[in-house]
Amino acid sequence: MxxxxxxxxxxxxxxxxxxxxxxxxxxxxxxxxxxxxxxxxxxxxxxxxxxxxxxxxxxxxxxxxxxxxxxxxxxxxxxxxxxxxxxxxxxxxxxxxxxxxxxxxxxxxxxxxxxLENAGYTFDDSNYEVDIFKDFYVTAQLLSTIKTTNRMVNITGSIFADENGLDNCLLLNENKNVVEALQGNLFMLSGDQLVTPPVSEGCLNGIMRKQVLKLAREIDGIVVSESIISPFDLQKADELFITNVIQGIRPITQYRKKAYVSDLARNLTDKLNATIAQE
Missing domain, CATH: 3.30.470.10 (Aminotransferase class 4, branched-chain amino acid transferase, N-terminal domain)
Structure with missing residues (x-):
């Protein structure tokens, strides 16, 4: 129905x-x-x-x-x-x-x-490999921040990921900055700095993105910012994860030859489920 x-x-x-x-x-x-x-x-x-x-x-x-x-x-x-x-x-x-x-x-x-199998958000840190999709770009404009029925970049990127044995791909804008993943927003932790691209870069104005920003700002010792991420920054990061409202928080374990931990993603998932239970 x-x-x-x-x-x-x-x-x-x-x-x-x-x-x-x-x-x-x-x-x-x-x-x-x-x-x-x-x-x-x-x-x-x-x-x-x-x-x-x-x-x-x-x-x-x-x-x-x-x-x-x-x-x-x-x-x-x-x-x-x-x-x-x-x-x-x-x-x-x-x-x-x-x-x-x-x-x-x-x-x-x-x-x-x-x-859906789970009513809440489960944490999965099994192997999850990504790379950058370079065939097409996300444009840094207002239309890119909303969900329209034209998702050809995401569709062709998903096919590329499948053909290359990847679990996901990261998308660039016309300035060659990292914008988001195919199925969600991207967060990067380097030391105590948690960064996600600003909406002005063309990323989706994600609902889970908003929740994670709020929860992360409540964690002592974590400095949260909305800042530009270059492909070179990914290699220096300690942790990468993707957020969307259906899956929650999905850690990235590998980008090319770089492996990542997932401690903050686990912490945030716990806080997310606690927040939902209290509402």
Whole structure:
């Protein structure tokens, strides 16, 4: 089952060939984690989606409130029986009509949901190797910071990683600075300095990125900053990890010939789960 504009329908009754997200990538989306009947970081997801819709000049429906957003996601989660531990994606797309210039600025939306094995965040420090993907770049602009339905850099990068036996790849912007990973934001620890690229570099304005920044600033002895990371900095780092709202915090164990520890990532995962339990 999927939730299409508030109606639960069979997944065979899918979107038409005139869908603008299909034709032009004219859509934005949010992926959320559902745990014990609630959406984690609900307000952050809602306001990021509203911001994305404003940035691309979509007409936001008057009834699209925080409470409506929550109820519609949980509606399909319950129908799919994943309300205890699941992931859901809401995709918002402009209504059909026009070519590059839409003839209708109003939107429709669809929500899908699927199960997750764990309701909380587990720590996994098994071997996880990355390299830099150089075929295409992320542009340092506002559009790069939101989730749109045009993810060709991530798709081709994922294929490259698979073809080369890698678990993930790191993406560069046009200035050849490290921006993020294919599936999340990047953090780098060097000594007592924890760094993640600023949003102005073109990285996704990640929900888990925000949580990790907050938690890391509460740890004594760790200096947190949002600063530019060059590929040369990676070789000097003690620890690298990737964050996203579904997986949580994923340590990188190897970049080329450099191996990394994962102590801070483990500490942050523990703090993250404790924070969720208290909410």
């Amino acid at each position: 999927i939730n299409l504009n508030g109606n639960l329908i069979a997944t065979t009754d899918v979107l038409g060939a005139d869908n603008r997200a299909f034709l032009f990538g004219d859509g934005v989306f949010e992926t959320v984690k559902i745990s014990s009947g609630r959406i984690l970081f609900l307000e952050d997801h809602y306001f990021r989606l509203m911001s994305a819709m404003r940035i691309v000049r979509m007409e936001i429906p008057m009834d699209f409130t925080l409470e409506f957003f929550e109820s519609q996601i949980l509606k399909v989660a319950e129908a799919q029986r994943v309300q205890d531990s699941g992931r859901a994606r809401i995709t918002v797309f402009r209504n059909p009509g026009g070519f590059y210039l839409p003839t209708d600025r109003h939107v429709s939306w669809v929500i899908t949901a699927s199960p």
